[in-house]
Amino acid sequence: MVNHPAVRPYAGLPDAGDLDFTPLVDCPEHVFLVGEHGGFMLLWSAPGVCELHVFLLPEGRGKWGFDTQAEVIDYASEHGIRMLWARIEPSMRHLAMFARKGGMKPTGEVIETFGVPYRIFAMEVPSCRPQ
16 A cells, blocks of 8 residues: 555655565564555554554545544554654645644654654553543
């Protein structure tokens, strides 16, 4: 899904060609949650901390994506993940809104990756989400 033409330009360096996540999938610390219209990648950063990446096809942007986002947070809570964080390019306002809707907030930190500054968003994962 990450190599879909509606997703790939926003994942990593667009000119780098297709992405192969096989080495990441093979690592038991990382989690890939994939559904009908996209997926979420939780990359282990530290014990109880994962970097969140989102890969949604156009059909998954909207209600399906928001519903699935809540399921990802539930999964994180059930599996001992205490914090999720993401790096969001400032021009990706829709992605920042998606992160905020899920409970993430900007930390005020900026890191540079591939020569691009990214704002850091993070959230503490609730230990028990209300139903």
